[in-house]
Amino acid sequence: MNMLFVPVLFAVLYQVHTLPLHTEEDEYLFKSWMSQYDKNYEINEYYQRLQIFLDNKKKIERHNAGNHKFSMGLNQFSDMTFAEFKKSYLLTEPQNCSATRGNHLSSNGPYPDMIDWRTKGNYVTNVKNQGACGSCWTFSTTGCLESVTAIATGKLLQLAEQQLVDCAGAFDNHGCNGGLPSHAFEYIMYNKGLMTELDYPYKAKEGECRFKPDLAAAFVKDVVNITKYDEMGMVDAVARLNPVSLAYEVTSDFMHYKDGIYTSTVCHNTTDMVNHAVLAVGYAEQNGTPYWIVKNSWGTYWGINGYFYIERGKNMCGLAACSSYPLPLV
Ligand SMILES: *[C@@H]1O[C@H](CO)[C@@H](O)[C@H](O)[C@H]1NC(C)=O
Numbered sequence: 529m530n531m532l533f534v535p536v537l538f539a540v541l542y543q544v545h546t547l548p549l550h551t552e553e554d555e556y557l558f559k560s561w562m563s564q565y566d567k568n569y570e571i572n573e574y575y576q577r578l579q580i581f582l583d584n585k586k587k588i589e590r591h592n593a594g595n596h597k598f599s600m601g602l603n604q605f606s607d608m609t610f611a612e613f614k615k616s617y618l619l620t621e622p623q624n625c626s627a628t629r630g631n632h633l634s635s636n637g638p639y640p641d642m643i644d645w646r647t648k649g650n651y652v653t654n655v656k657n658q659g660a661c662g663s664c665w666t667f668s669t670t671g672c673l674e675s676v677t678a679i680a681t682g683k684l685l686q687l688a689e690q691q692l693v694d695c696a697g698a699f700d701n702h703g704c705n706g707g708l709p710s711h712a713f714e715y716i717m718y719n720k721g722l723m724t725e726l727d728y729p730y731k732a733k734e735g736e737c738r739f740k741p742d743l744a745a746a747f748v749k750d751v752v753n754i755t756k757y758d759e760m761g762m763v764d765a766v767a768r769l770n771p772v773s774l775a776y777e778v779t780s781d782f783m784h785y786k787d788g789i790y791t792s793t794v795c796h797n798t799t800d801m802v803n804h805a806v807l808a809v810g811y812a813e814q815n816g817t818p819y820w821i822v823k824n825s826w827g828t829y830w831g832i833n834g835y836f837y838i839e840r841g842k843n844m845c846g847l848a849a850c851s852s853y854p855l856p857l858v
Pocket residue numbers: 621622623624700701
């Protein structure tokens with residue numbers, strides 16, 4: 529058979545078996561998305577991914593046609609179902625994160641209306657990409673320690689997520705299967721240091737611990753937990769001190785976030801439901817809606833150049849359930 533006919537035949541068979549049909553325009557869009565995100569599939573998977581892509585596209589269009597504070601868009605996850613996304617990118621087990629009594633001491637304010645540590649100085653590293661590994665907690669951890677260290681010393685280092693993936697297991701962390709920033713800070717404190725990205729590069733998979741004490745570059749003196757659900761405590765810390773690590777629950781719509789202030793009526797708000805850890809680098813308010821400015825670890829093409837805004841003041845999706853930051857040892 530002429531090889532040119534094979535894909536056509538598959539296409540015809542596929543369409544006969546699985547309505548709804550897709551148009552040429554749909555396929556054109558999918559193919560340009562594929563080349564934009566460097567995706568390649570076997571022929572069978574191609575049609576399966578095309579269908580998921582079109583389902584996601586429909587969801588995005590329906591959302592954007594409605595009245596919402598945030599918009600959705602196509603991104604590198606647009607060929608995945610939420611179940612697949614969850615398995616590869618999120619924390620899959622409940623984390624033991626609740627600090628019933630934290631040790632952060634709040635002042636009484638007053639607090640500035642907005643703060644953004646990205647513009648206060650050279651305090652926040654570029655957005656990184658965790659890849660298909662549930663290691664968000666390591667990026668939240670390095671992001672926070674990078675910032676507190678830079679604020680204390682004036683030197684912005686790039687710290688090693690992979691050391692946390694490979695070495696922090698004794699502190700209730702589980703490599704690509706999840707962990708918590710507060711537990712990772714404890715590991716760094718007791719382990720006596722974290723190496724740099726350059727000396728311990730990120731691989732997006734678990735490996736042997738290769739920590740070298742003489743190459744440790746950043747250190748933790750103490751771990752500070754903010755009492756669970758004390759979102760004003762987070763405001764206090766971010767306003768006065770430094771960016772703060774937080775965790776919350778990602779639900780299916782978040783995967784498609786593009787810009788605006790994320791809000792949800794379906795996510796949960798309790799400590800046992802958090803499945804993603806990130807870094808609050810500031811806060812502000814827009815048209816009467818207060819929000820957090822948050823650094824994610826899904827690359828710079830996702831969201832607002834890798835960042836997102838999420839509504840502040842309502843413990844949205846449990847974002848105040850388990851926040852923490854380290855005190856740097858310098
Ligand atoms: C939570 O703590 C329990 C008891 O210490 C432990 O068995 C479990 O593995 C922990 N869960 C996670 C995700 O670390």
